[in-house]
Amino acid sequence: xxxxxxxxxxxxxxLAVSGQIVDAxxxxxxxxxxxxxxxRAIKDGRIPEGWKDKPAKLAQKDRDARxxxxxxxxxVRGDGSVPPVDLAIPAFGYKNHVSIDRAxxxxxxxTATHAxxxxxxxxxxxxxxxxxLCEASSPTTSRRRE
Numbered sequence: 090x091x092x093x094x095x096x097x098x099x100x101x102x103x104l105a106v107s108g109q110i111v112d113a114x115x116x117x118x119x120x121x122x123x124x125x126x127x128x129r130a131i132k133d134g135r136i137p138e139g140w141k142d143k144p145a146k147l148a149q150k151d152r153d154a155r156x157x158x159x160x161x162x163x164x165v166r167g168d169g170s171v172p173p174v175d176l177a178i179p180a181f182g183y184k185n186h187v188s189i190d191r192a193x194x195x196x197x198x199x200t201a202t203h204a205x206x207x208x209x210x211x212x213x214x215x216x217x218x219x220x221x222l223c224e225a226s227s228p229t230t231s232r233r234r235e
Contacts, residue, residue: 094195109188109217110190111212113187114185115183121151121154154204156179156204161178183204184206186201186211187199
């Protein structure tokens, strides 16, 4: 879908070449209440025993979402002091990985993974490499290097 949008912009004479911003956002999914055996089977990529016999249960179980921990800086207190620890917030669900055009905020590329997927492994999927090469060889970029 984003490729079609990009093509339509190019045909109209618009080029989004002002840089790219890549970010990932956790999207929560309903928490699953599974037994330890069911959790092991899901992590191994199998359907837990007994679920195939119950299509209604199987349809309501999310076998692709995963747990992760989101770390965030502790906020400054009203008196100006900072708590001694940062916050670790568990989250269950998915992660949206997005690349946008810096100047216009247009989505360039997007992919989704389970929440535990490492952000650093996704740039190749969301970065627009030909656009990066174009930006690296532009006159403004070469002036910045000097």
